Amino acid sequence: MATSVLANDSQKFAELQKVIAQYKEQEGALMPILHRAQEIYGYLPLDVQNYIAEELGIPLTDIYGVATFYSQFTLKPKGKYTIGICMGTACYVKGAQKVLDKLQEVLNIGVGDTTDDGKFTLDATRCLGACGLAPVMMINDQVYGRLSPDDIEGIISKYKDE
Amino acid sequence: MEFYRAHVLVCGGTGCTSSGSTDIIDKFNDELQKHGLQNEIMVVRTGCFGLCEVGPIVIVYPEGAFYSRVEIGDVPEIVSEHLVKGRIVTRLLYHDSITEEETIKSLDEVGFYKKQMRLALRNCGVIDPENIDEYIAFDGYKALGKALTEMTPDQVIDTIKESGLRGRGGAGFPAGLKWEFTRNAVGDKKYVCCNADEGDPGAFMDRSILEGDPHSVLEAMTIAGYAVGADQGYIYVRAEYPIAVKRLTIAIAQARQYGLLGKNIFDSGFNFDIELRLGAGAFVCGEETALMASIEGRRGEPRPRPPFPAVKGVFSKPTLLNNVETYANIPQIILNGPEWFRTIGTEKSKGTKVFALGGKINNTGLVEVPMGTTLREIIYEIGGGIPGGKEFKAAQTGGPSGGCIPAQHLDTPIDYDSLTQIGSMMGSGGLIVMDEDNCMVDIARFFLDFTVDESCGKCPPCRIGTRRMLELLDKIVSGKGEEGDIEKLELLAKNIKASALCGLGQTAPNPVLSTIRYFRDEYEAHIKEKRCPAGVCQALLRYIIVAELCKGCGLCAKHCPVEAISGERRKPYTIDTDKCIKCGLCMEKCPFNAIIKK
Numbered sequence: 177m178a179t180s181v182l183a184n185d186s187q188k189f190a191e192l193q194k195v196i197a198q199y200k201e202q203e204g205a206l207m208p209i210l211h212r213a214q215e216i217y218g219y220l221p222l223d224v225q226n227y228i229a230e231e232l233g234i235p236l237t238d239i240y241g242v243a244t245f246y247s248q249f250t251l252k253p254k255g256k257y258t259i260g261i262c263m264g265t266a267c268y269v270k271g272a273q274k275v276l277d278k279l280q281e282v283l284n285i286g287v288g289d290t291t292d293d294g295k296f297t298l299d300a301t302r303c304l305g306a307c308g309l310a311p312v313m314m315i316n317d318q319v320y321g322r323l324s325p326d327d328i329e330g331i332i333s334k335y336k337d338e
Numbered sequence: 339m340e341f342y343r344a345h346v347l348v349c350g351g352t353g354c355t356s357s358g359s360t361d362i363i364d365k366f367n368d369e370l371q372k373h374g375l376q377n378e379i380m381v382v383r384t385g386c387f388g389l390c391e392v393g394p395i396v397i398v399y400p401e402g403a404f405y406s407r408v409e410i411g412d413v414p415e416i417v418s419e420h421l422v423k424g425r426i427v428t429r430l431l432y433h434d435s436i437t438e439e440e441t442i443k444s445l446d447e448v449g450f451y452k453k454q455m456r457l458a459l460r461n462c463g464v465i466d467p468e469n470i471d472e473y474i475a476f477d478g479y480k481a482l483g484k485a486l487t488e489m490t491p492d493q494v495i496d497t498i499k500e501s502g503l504r505g506r507g508g509a510g511f512p513a514g515l516k517w518e519f520t521r522n523a524v525g526d527k528k529y530v531c532c533n534a535d536e537g538d539p540g541a542f543m544d545r546s547i548l549e550g551d552p553h554s555v556l557e558a559m560t561i562a563g564y565a566v567g568a569d570q571g572y573i574y575v576r577a578e579y580p581i582a583v584k585r586l587t588i589a590i591a592q593a594r595q596y597g598l599l600g601k602n603i604f605d606s607g608f609n610f611d612i613e614l615r616l617g618a619g620a621f622v623c624g625e626e627t628a629l630m631a632s633i634e635g636r637r638g639e640p641r642p643r644p645p646f647p648a649v650k651g652v653f654s655k656p657t658l659l660n661n662v663e664t665y666a667n668i669p670q671i672i673l674n675g676p677e678w679f680r681t682i683g684t685e686k687s688k689g690t691k692v693f694a695l696g697g698k699i700n701n702t703g704l705v706e707v708p709m710g711t712t713l714r715e716i717i718y719e720i721g722g723g724i725p726g727g728k729e730f731k732a733a734q735t736g737g738p739s740g741g742c743i744p745a746q747h748l749d750t751p752i753d754y755d756s757l758t759q760i761g762s763m764m765g766s767g768g769l770i771v772m773d774e775d776n777c778m779v780d781i782a783r784f785f786l787d788f789t790v791d792e793s794c795g796k797c798p799p800c801r802i803g804t805r806r807m808l809e810l811l812d813k814i815v816s817g818k819g820e821e822g823d824i825e826k827l828e829l830l831a832k833n834i835k836a837s838a839l840c841g842l843g844q845t846a847p848n849p850v851l852s853t854i855r856y857f858r859d860e861y862e863a864h865i866k867e868k869r870c871p872a873g874v875c876q877a878l879l880r881y882i883i884v885a886e887l888c889k890g891c892g893l894c895a896k897h898c899p900v901e902a903i904s905g906e907r908r909k910p911y912t913i914d915t916d917k918c919i920k921c922g923l924c925m926e927k928c929p930f931n932a933i934i935k936k
């Protein structure tokens with residue numbers, strides 16, 4: 177009973193089925209499945225949640241409840257580059273707010289939003305564990321440390337041109 | 339093991355990986371290959387050395403040369419000079435690791451390490467965390483062997499009780515007692531869990547242990563499983579810690595392969611296995627009952643206690659939950675005995691504590707000190723003081739649940755009880771230093787903003803009360819504070835503390851209360867004089883041209899986007915504060931530093 181998002185990409189769907197089969201019999205399977213589903217699809221489309229609900233025999237409302245409780249799960253597709261600026265204490269004390277202000281200005285979006293061209297998503301994150309380099313931000317897996325607001329334009333333009 | 343004439347230890351902790359240590363390792367291997375030294379010299383990727391500030395860090399043994407801020411371009415020189423010719427590259431050595439005679443100090447002579455005592459971090463920066471043989475070579479799994487073959491479960495529990503070890507996750511509950519409760523609880527199945535959710539923003543002790551020495555946690559959990567009668571363990575780790583997750587996964591696989599996890603460990607008939615569970619970005623999941631709900635695959639909402647997890651935990655079975663650092667202490671206590679452990683620390687707080695030192699401090703990084711060390715020693719001797727000759731204002735411990743410690747308490751010996759007494763708490767080990775440029779009202783607002791955001795919303799005092807407090811603080815920092823606001827904050831704080839369901843809500847007001855306690859004058863300056871003494875709160879700032887310094891060049895007026903600056907050439911200019919939007923451009927542009935903000 178594959179619906180649209182699921183039918184669109186049979187390879188992803190096959191992966192999802194594999195993941196569900198792997199965890200299904202375990203106790204507390206939902207969180208690992210949601211993590212993996214998000215890895216596969218980049219977010220948690222309603223269709224995917226629905227499918228997991230059917231397979232695990234859990235009401236959709238429960239799955240939706242879990243998916244919306246945790247900030248790492250997202251119900252909206254993200255941009256090509258996710259910028260996570262650390263707003264942990266060490267970074268905040270060293271001026272992360274000013275870096276965030278600059279990011280919002282340069283990208284012209286707010287925290288949690290994605291640019292219209294689908295290129296950048298801006299997130300404020302908790303401590304990234306690299307406090308020694310505060311203030312810190314991550315663009316996908318790349319870490320940028322010891323930032324000042326003046327660095328932002330240059331860094332962003334590198335990604336814009338790609 | 340093969341014999342190598344030298345070891346090159348490269349830090350693979352998060353800090354150094356962020357500043358490029360992976361490429362440095364590859365480069366070392368390439369260069370060694372080029373010189374045909376790959377069988378003589380071994381490159382080891384270790385966990386965090388603690389001094390992340392000056393990373394990437396490379397230490398070359400046997401000399402113990404401590405290279406800091408190494409760049410990829412420096413690698414060929416280290417190889418051709420140091421490793422081939424035996425000439426240490428002095429220019430790359432960490433500044434404090436050389437004596438005046440230009441010889442190398444041993445690591446425990448370096449200011450940063452001198453007062454430290456590394457128990458929980460003993461293997462971090464020493465071994466390759468992805469290689470179980472190295473852990474075993476450093477007495478790894480010896481404690482497990484001893485427990486399983488020479489001790490009864492009760493003897494293990496007595497040992498932990500006698501050691502005086504208290505939980506490192508925040509509350510400081512005696513670990514041995516918790517083990518005993520779980521052992522005595524009735525249940526056909528029991529679990530051992532490890533709290534690796536590390537929610538305090540600005541703390542990364544647990545992460546460094548998991549990245550630098552994952553087997554110590556696995557070994558301790560297995561010992562705990564034997565003591566309480568559990569055969570299954572879960573490690574609940576933040577998904578934001580990809581390196582820790584990877585190393586734990588490798589470690590678990592290796593331990594299974596060596597028969598140190600699984601069935602019939604050490605031929606003792608004891609079975610135990612461990613699984614990872616990833617968090618998903620909810621601070622409240624660090625709270626024990628929420629954590630267990632999350633492991634079960636539900637929303638991570640706390641529930642009232644009792645029943646405590648020792649009686650009714652994961653899947654409603656008796657469950658032991660301890661923090662990563664708590665576990666990291668266990669193997670050595672088993673090996674060296676409780677008496678040894680009791681010699682370290684203060685009367686009621688035994689052993690050491692790891693702190694993540696951050697903020698306005700020269701040596702940001704990870705430090706481990708015996709309980710009872712003073713804040714002054716940590717900040718000035720280990721931390722190297724405050725950059726830029728600025729004045730110390732306060733240190734925040736305990737994160738969003740804790741409080742600040744002002745200058746007059748710098749000499750308090752730090753342990754669980756002394757910190758509570760001065761209105762802060764040990765917490766998990768975040769230690770953020772603030773200087774004269776930090777506004778304490780703004781900091782209190784920052785923490786409250788965090789808790790409001792992270793409140794799970796289950797109980798009204800926390801959901802609504804903290805939001806009300808945040809609104810009051812917002813009012814104060816934006817210059818709309820009124821007489822009586824401080825008292826309103828205090829009253830709300832009291833009520834929330836008394837009625838919130840879980841620790842998150844109960845401790846959320848602490849940062850506000852402790853900043854009011856020690857820095858009431860700053861609150862009053864914001865409210866009565868509409869002034870932010872530290873010059874942080876934008877809405878309260880005023881840009882002023884100091885007439886004596888102004889040469890009347892007019893540059894500022896030219897750059898002001900809202901034409902708030904007027905004046906005649908060669909005479910002092912003035913700023914119309916009503917028009918000024920506080921962009922700060924004028925101050926940046928003035929060639930004579932004649933513009934200040936207050």
Ligand SMILES: Cc1cc2nc3c(=O)[nH]c(=O)nc-3n(C[C@H](O)[C@H](O)[C@H](O)COP(=O)(O)O)c2cc1C
Pocket residue numbers: 504505506507508509510511513533534535536537538621622623624625626627659660661662664766840841842
């Ligand atoms: C809101 C909240 C967050 C917490 N976060 C953590 C955490 O990130 N890590 C942790 O070990 N303990 C955390 N705790 C404490 C745990 O509930 C629990 O006391 C602890 O993990 C027990 O281990 P210990 O006795 O070894 O310290 C938190 C508590 C509360 C109320």
Ligand code: SF4
Pocket residue numbers: 622639640792793794795796797798800801838839840841842843844
């Ligand atoms: S105190 Fe806050 S976090 Fe804790 S249960 Fe209540 S609403 Fe949730």
Ligand code: SF4
Pocket residue numbers: 881894897898899900901902903913917918919920921922923924925
């Ligand atoms: S701070 Fe900006 S708006 Fe205010 S006077 Fe200076 S340049 Fe003009």
Ligand code: FES
Pocket residue numbers: 262263264265266267268302303304305306307308310311312539540541
């Ligand atoms: S607070 Fe930003 S990396 Fe830790």
Ligand code: FES
Pocket residue numbers: 349350351352353354355385386387388389390391393394395703
């Ligand atoms: S991460 Fe390298 S010293 Fe901490």
